[in-house]
Amino acid sequence: MPSTEPTRAIHEIRAFNRFYTNLIGALDYSRHLYLPYTLTESRVLYELAHSPHTDAADLRAELLLDAGYLSRLLAKFEKNGLVRRAPSKRDPRRQHIELTARGRQAADLQEERSREAVGSLLARVPAADRSRLTEAMRTVRGLLGESRPPCAEDVRLREPAPGDLGWMVQRNGALYAAEFGWNADYEGLVARIVADFAQDHDPYLERVWIAELDGRPVGSVMCVRDDAPGTARLRLLLVEPDARGHGIGDLLVRACVDFAREQGYRELVLWTNDVLRAARGIYQRHGFVLVAEKPHRSFGADLVGQDWRLALHETPA
Structure with missing residues (x-):
């Protein structure tokens, strides 16, 4: 006796189609x-x-x-x-x-x-x-749908919409806890960085990019002024695990580098930790040079902090 499973699946899909077309008013042209x-x-x-x-x-x-x-x-x-x-x-x-x-x-x-x-x-x-x-x-x-993996050409970089800055805090906290066991101290640091940007930033000299894929955020990066004159700082590079390996991190870093250069910054710097190997590879591909390392204990873990630098202009614009 043939299985009834395909028949049930067909019934459920057709029922969902009828439900959704009614829900969005696809059949009612007047609205x-x-x-x-x-x-x-x-x-x-x-x-x-x-x-x-x-x-x-x-x-x-x-x-x-x-x-x-x-x-x-x-x-x-x-x-x-x-x-x-x-x-x-x-x-x-x-x-x-x-x-x-x-x-x-x-x-x-x-x-x-x-x-x-x-x-x-x-x-x-x-x-x-x-x-x-x-x-x-x-x-x-x-x-x-298609089983094609995401790629950088499918991604749209945009400015943060309402809720995106909160998403950056939440995803940084959750991902670094899951992948490296970092505690809430790191989420607190991210929250302070994001709050400072939201409350007081120069839209001409500082910017946040959200990488959007299929209507959802899958990555982010931030470019802000550093304390040193003529210096910008890259912060909070993040790519969701299911979107990694397809050039999205490179796309975000390139946007940050191009923006810093166009705004006349002399150099772009960043601080990271040696355990973030994939991110370090992205920075190296874009010409960043490791200039200092220092062991520290933060976020509940023993880490080695790293300072990276990218020269943009020999003299300030």
């Missing part, structure tokens, strides 16, 4: 959050605003759209002043698509509406259950 655009048009706007690959061929592959349908959609966008099309610099046989200022405004409006809609959904879920909900969604995407 559709993507107005005046269709769902497909809104998705194309999103990809043009966020994807590093914006050739027409890349859009077709990413969204699995018919070439003729996508061409008509892009022609409509161009007529309405939302996009401009030109031969691709990578391959003149391909068509490069980019948003105009008007198109960027439309994409930003769609993003704002989407965040508000998702925020309303999350408001119904008790705070204690939200991590369980998002983990279940990641599981579904992982099982039914």
Whole structure:
């Protein structure tokens, strides 16, 4: 007798599809959050605003759209002043698509509406259950989606949104406790660093980057002024364990180095510990030089602290 397990799975998936389409109002165009655009048009706007690959061929592959349908959609966008099309610099046989200022405004409006809609959904879920909900969604995407590992091209670096600074404190405390056994002293240090930045920082000379992958933060780094004149300090480099090994740490450090150089700092320094071998490898690849080491006991462990330095300019800008 054949197993009933596949039948149950099909029933559950179809039931979930009916539930979710009703939940988000996908069938009710009168209250559709993507107005005046269709769902497909809104998705194309999103990809043009966020994807590093914006050739027409890349859009077709990413969204699995018919070439003729996508061409008509892009022609409509161009007529309405939302996009401009030109031969691709990578391959003149391909068509490069980019948003105009008007198109960027439309994409930003769609993003704002989407965040508000998702925020309303999350408001119904008790705070204690939200991590369980998002983990279940990641599981579904992982099982039914592509098994391709994350890479730096999939990551978006952005400024911290409300809650991200708190996330930095929480994840630093939790990860270093789990991986190295550090106690709450380290989380307290991170909290003070983050609080100082939040309360008093120069947005021209200091910055925080959040690495976002599939809508969730997976890494962060901070560039702040040091006490020494003309010197910036790299702080709190972090990459989530499931996102490591794919260039995200390099992406964050490169952003910090480029920012420090562009703002006219003479050098970029950092302090770390010898047990953080992966991070040390990233620093070395970007030209940092170890200048001092000193044993110390901190965070409930015996450690060797290290000072690293990267020369940016020979004279102050």
